[in-house]
Amino acid sequence: MLELRGAKVETTDNIPDRTRSFASGKFDKISAVLALQRPDGHIQLDFPAEDAIDLQTPRLDAPESTNQPPTREHDIDSKKQLTAKLDSDLVSVPPLMSICILIVGTRGDVQPFLAIAQRLQRDGHRVRLATHAVYRDFVMSHDVEFYPLGGDPKELAAYMVKTGGHLIPTKIETLTKDVPRNRTMINEIVLSTWPAVSEADxxxxxxxxxGPPFRAQAIIANPVSYGHIHVAERLGVPLHIMFPQPWVPTMAFPHPLSNLAYTGNPLKRNYLSYKLVDLIMWHGTEGMINEFRTEVLKLRPIRNGDLGS
Structure with missing residues (x-):
């Protein structure tokens, strides 16, 4: 019996051979079996009762056949030997997870994440790449699981061309015709992020x-998938944002959608540019995001001052 994180864990002899292979190292006085069988990723340990010692403060055996106390030199040598032994015997095994990658954009945006998905799969993780439906064959041809997100990448690209990359379009025609359609597409993308991390393809x-059931235990996303942070909050799982341009506040670079020029020097205005651009973007998506949070995810709405986007 071992108490782990305040809970008592029963020992077991019915651990599959597949799991035993993870722990090849052995202590002289400790036999440990690591079993990644718990769905929450915690490691179950089995220590024989007679070998229960305090791992925080390993004991050093006194030198044999002597009545003299150990010398300082012997103490140092023994500690070095014990440290080397522990380093060689301990096996670090990360928990295997179900990971969802949420990507909105063109094929050029999707392709780098295929390499990430394949690398994670080689490490034993289950990986799903969720992106626009037109990329299903492209993704699955690389032996990566798929889930269709909303939105049409061609329409999204055309909108960026029409607006010249501006957050606030300057042409009346764009404001009256293209902006409403773009908002509809963004809403489709946001709504599709929840089943992407929680349902079968x-x-x-x-x-x-x-396909088989799926529930994400970690999420990787690019910023323009919008729903990423909210579905991660709903599941209570870690979120990793990845983008080829700076998107998280920093003094090193200005926000890529701001008009500030890069000077090579760390500036406070660079940091503030992220806050201001986020605020503008939030005003354009606040309604749909809060509806998504309250109606779909059953989370509280984001209030003024939270600056969620």
């Missing part, structure tokens, strides 16, 4: 045939 087993 509706066509994962072939057209009309659902």
């Amino acid at each position: 509706p066509d994962g087993g072939g057209p009309g045939v659902p």
Whole structure:
């Protein structure tokens, strides 16, 4: 019996051979079996009762056949030997996870994340890449699981061309026709992020045939998938934002959608540019995001001052 994180864990002899192979190292007086069987990723340890010692303060055996206290030199040598032994015997095994990658954009935005997905798969993780439906064949041809997000990448790219990359379009026609359509697409993307991290792919087993159940234990996303932080909050899982441009507040670079020029020097205005651009973007998505949070995710709405986006 071992108490782990305040809970008593029963020892077991029915651990599969596949799991035993993870722990090849052995202590002289401790036999440990690491079993990644718990769904929450915690490691179950089995210590024989007679070998229960305080691992925080390892004991040093006194030198044999002597009545003299150990010398300082012997003490140092023994500690070095024990440290080397522990380093060689301990095996670090990260928990295997179900990871969802949320990507909005063109094929050029999707492709780098395929390499990340494949690398994670080689480490034993289950990885799903959720992006626009037109990329299903492209993603699955690389033996990576898929889930369709809303939105059309061609329309998104066309909108950016029409607006010249401006957050606030300057042409009346764009404001009256293209902005409402773009908001509709963003809403489709946001709504699709929840099933992307929590449901089976509706066509994962072939057209009309659902794939295996899925629930993300970690999320990787680019910023323009919008729903990432909210679904991560709903699941209570870690979120890692990745983007080829700076997107998190820093003094090193200005926000890529701001008009500030890069000077090579750390500036406070660079840091503030992220806050201001986020505020403008939030005003354009506040309604749909809060509706998504309250109606779909059953979370509280984001209040003024939270600056969620």
